[in-house]
Amino acid sequence: MTPEQKLEYYINNSENLEGGEFWFSLRNQKYYAFIIAKELLIAGAEPDEAIDLAMEFVNGYYNNAIRKGAWKL
Numbered sequence: 001m002t003p004e005q006k007l008e009y010y011i012n013n014s015e016n017l018e019g020g021e022f023w024f025s026l027r028n029q030k031y032y033a034f035i036i037a038k039e040l041l042i043a044g045a046e047p048d049e050a051i052d053l054a055m056e057f058v059n060g061y062y063n064n065a066i067r068k069g070a071w072k073l
Contacts, residue, residue: 003040003053033058 001009033054040050 003043003045004057006036006039006043008057029058029062 033051036057037050037054040053041047045053
C-alpha cells in the first residue's frame with residue numbers, strides 16, 4: 001500500500017472526536033494529522049517526512065471537502 005493510499009484509508013475510516021464537534025473542526029483536523037503521522041512513523045517514515053505528508057494530506061482533504069460547490073445536491 002502506498003503512503004497516499006494509507007493516508008486516504010486512515011481519513012476515510014476515522015471517527016469524530018468525542019464532544020459533538022463538527023468533523024471539519026480545527027481540533028479534528030489536528031487529530032487526524034497526528035494519527036496519520038503516527039502510523040507513517042510506525043511504518044518507517046522519517047519524523048519530518050511523516051508530519052509534512054500527514055499535514056499536507058489532511059489540509060488538502062479538508063480544503064477539497066469544504067470548498068464551495070463540493071456539496072451539490
